[in-house]
Amino acid sequence: MRRFKKILFVNEPGNLATSAPQRAVELARANNAQLTLCDASQELPRTMSNLQTAYKEIYLRQVESLFEKIDITGIDIKTSALTGIPFVEIIMEVQREGYDLVIKSAEGGGGVLDNLFGATDMHLMRKCPCPVWIVKQSTPDKHARIFAAVDPDPEVPANAELNKLILELAASLAHQENSELHIAHAWYLQGEQMFRSVRSLLTEQEIDELLVSTEKSHKKRLDQLLKQHDLEGIVSRVHLVKGDPGKVIPYLVSENKADLVVMGTVARTGIEGFIIGNTAEKILRAVDCSVLTVKPESFNSPVKG
Numbered sequence: 001m002r003r004f005k006k007i008l009f010v011n012e013p014g015n016l017a018t019s020a021p022q023r024a025v026e027l028a029r030a031n032n033a034q035l036t037l038c039d040a041s042q043e044l045p046r047t048m049s050n051l052q053t054a055y056k057e058i059y060l061r062q063v064e065s066l067f068e069k070i071d072i073t074g075i076d077i078k079t080s081a082l083t084g085i086p087f088v089e090i091i092m093e094v095q096r097e098g099y100d101l102v103i104k105s106a107e108g109g110g111g112v113l114d115n116l117f118g119a120t121d122m123h124l125m126r127k128c129p130c131p132v133w134i135v136k137q138s139t140p141d142k143h144a145r146i147f148a149a150v151d152p153d154p155e156v157p158a159n160a161e162l163n164k165l166i167l168e169l170a171a172s173l174a175h176q177e178n179s180e181l182h183i184a185h186a187w188y189l190q191g192e193q194m195f196r197s198v199r200s201l202l203t204e205q206e207i208d209e210l211l212v213s214t215e216k217s218h219k220k221r222l223d224q225l226l227k228q229h230d231l232e233g234i235v236s237r238v239h240l241v242k243g244d245p246g247k248v249i250p251y252l253v254s255e256n257k258a259d260l261v262v263m264g265t266v267a268r269t270g271i272e273g274f275i276i277g278n279t280a281e282k283i284l285r286a287v288d289c290s291v292l293t294v295k296p297e298s299f300n301s302p303v304k305g
Helices: 019-031 046-065 086-097 119-127 158-177 204-227 245-255 278-286
Strands: 006-010 034-041 077-083 101-105 132-135 145-149 180-187 236-242 260-264 290-294
Touching (some): 006 086, 019 034, 019 132, 046 077, 119 132, 145 158, 145 245, 180 245, 204 236, 245 260
Parallel strands (some): 006 034, 145 260, 180 236, 260 290
Antiparallel strands (some): 132 290
16 A cells, blocks of 8 residues: 655764665665655754854764665655754654655654654654654564554544544555554443442442443444444454553553554544653653654644744
């Protein structure tokens, strides 16, 4: 499935890992897409403004050097050097040029001692209007397992569009790389702890019946979502698990040794400026693998060009 037409690869200064560049080239080739190699660096102090041009050229050469050992035959490649607040400049470039994917190396190495996603990564995943793929430096060449985190909640209409995009992207990538596709949804009974308190008017049996009913409802909605997508030829597994999604999803990702998580990052609320959900924030802070984040087409970035 052709999904991307214009891909923006963003260099992470000082990062010499070729995982993200290789992934960008493979995606561009598979989608017959144009690929732009971009550096976004802070502006030099005014006292050094005479060095700004040379400064940009040095960083741009660093970006280009990452692709010297990668076969880029037949790919339409351009370059772009941006100066200013990196995430702001990247998002404005996306808006100006109509990129439909940003791919970037993670700022951190991940693991116990190092956070995987840095400030620029998080800003992009929160505010960039197009999908953002942050690649862990040590990610394998091919994904063995891809996780799609979905939330088929009828009370949040925007979720329907997000779930569709999440599954389309995850299934397309799984098919392309012959990966296992894991589809995960976490559910819980709102107010269960309160219902089980001493002052509750509900019996334990009534609470248990509520739990069974709630799980059946979530399973029905998940089944309906899966019926809308063609997963033929893909080895897939569905996880319907009770618990806080912000804790359950990272646990499942870790337990199943996922290489990539595809997820949405838009908040449930309509409050202006509150553009990433608490659940998404928890997941992004807890996972230790590459992440592809998406937003509905109706999303409006707070960064304006």
